[in-house]
Amino acid sequence: MPTISWLSLAWCSLPVIVIGIIYARWSGNRSEILMASARMTLQLVGVGYVLVALFNNPSPWITSGVLALMICAASWIAIRPVRHHQGFLKPAFIALAVSVSVHLAISLLLVMGVDTWYEPRVIIPLAGMYFANTMNAISLAAERYHAELHEGKDEHKARLTAFQAAMIPQINSLLAVGLVALPGMMTGQILSGVSPLIAVRYQIMIMTMVLGAGGIGAALMLWQLGRHYRKKSLVGMPVEKNDEQP
Known part of the structure; x- marks a missing residue:
């Protein structure tokens, strides 16, 4: 190359x-x-x-520190559309941490079978892709959930609409891959001389993990927001359209 x-x-x-x-x-x-x-x-x-x-x-402590920094940055960016409201940062952090950690474990231990989980040249690029896509899914879910509640929609319907909105980019990417575009990781591997058939296997792993991380991340985010909303309703606190809470 x-x-x-x-x-x-x-x-x-x-x-x-x-x-x-x-x-x-x-x-x-x-x-x-x-x-x-x-x-x-x-x-x-x-x-x-x-x-x-x-x-x-390579160091497990340095790699863990980098991952922690990525989670914090991704959480802050994810709530950008609703940052002027309270109650979104903690759910975003939890959703990102849980979802991405699970899918990194699947990728590294079950699919790739790496011996050293903290190898930076493996875990950091994967974590970056998973965090970025999950962050976008959470951001879309939070913005749509808040907008639906602000318009007076039922909480269950707002959650369903928000989840569907968050999954649109994920599903579109699955439908378009190979027909409309070759994804970045696959293109980079091919340009570096890797066989397209090997690059395809890595790309399938990435696409499925991104789908799972984004979907589960959005679902965890909406589940936490729904719990907060219902708890607020049960204690008799007013839930108005212009309320700062989701």
């Missing part, structure tokens, strides 16, 4: 500049696209150096 030099990578700025110009003219915001792209580049370069250090010095 050919190595991309930093000088060659500079050509990637062309689409960013074009989209930045269009975005600036249509929205009036001249810096958002450029700032986001610059932040992405700095974050990835920084993570690259961190991963090199982690790969050279």
Whole structure:
């Protein structure tokens, strides 16, 4: 696989500049696209150096610390649509921790059969994919659940609608894979010289684990929010459309 030099990578700025110009003219915001792209580049370069250090010095404590940091960041990002309301951060943290931990265990121990669970070059990329997709599912579920209750919908119906909304991207990705697009992990393996048939096996593992982690994460999130809602109703506290609690 050919190595991309930093000088060659500079050509990637062309689409960013074009989209930045269009975005600036249509929205009036001249810096958002450029700032986001610059932040992405700095974050990835920084993570690259961190991963090199982690790969050279594997440690269960350091790996656990990285995973804990990922859970905290993913939880905070997941509740972004409802961050101005109370009662969402703790359920998001629990849902992410439980769901992703279970699916990492299945992937590492049962599917891949690794000898060292804390091997950074294995667990961190997998955890990143699982956290990112579960985070999005939880975010969609929380936003839709709150919106449905705010509109006066029944709690059971709100929970069902929220879960269905959270699963739309998961199901779409299953339907599109192989026909519309080749997923990132599979593409990366093929570009690096791995046989497509081997890359397919890894991608099937990723897709099924992402589906399970996202679905269970959203279900756990909604279950906790539903418990809180019902408990609040039983003690006689008012549940209004404009209430800050979910």
